[in-house]
């Protein structure tokens with residue numbers, strides 16, 4: 001088990017657009033394993049490679065593991081390599097999000113509730129899925145944003161964003 005350090009908001013890697021990942025790279029298996037370890041250790045439901053300092057197009061999700069009881073292997077582990085958000089549609093939905101790179105902040109973010117997606121898994125198999133909904137669609141969109149240098153706080157209204165940034169500055173200063 002290798003838990004890696006998570007980059008915190010303000011690090012330039014989190015602002016960068018991630019480069020395509022090579023699904024045949026044998027190193028990817030270790031990275032993915034470490035990403036799950038890191039995600040579970042920090043009680044997350046998703047983690048994108050840039051959050052551990054790797055600017056490549058890859059994220060992992062386990063959106064329904066039982067975080068309260070710490071049963072770390074339940075739920076479904078999913079790996080998304082070079083994912084594409086083909087379409088976001090349906091109704092706008094507000095849902096309270098947090099992020100392992102944005103300590104202590106939780107805010108309601110508006111996103112579409114249905115998505116069509118494309119990605120490659122760790123075995124190199126390509127998938128296309130339509131009509132993805134629920135928490136899985138929510139977490140996918142949050143992690144997908146990470147690959148484009150976008151944090152959930154960037155999606156808040158300008159006033160809310162200003163407030164959150166001030167709060168965040170204080171939190172990060174206290175952590176140092």
Ligand SMILES: [Zn+2]
Pocket residue numbers: 098099100101142143146
């Ligand atoms: Zn995040």
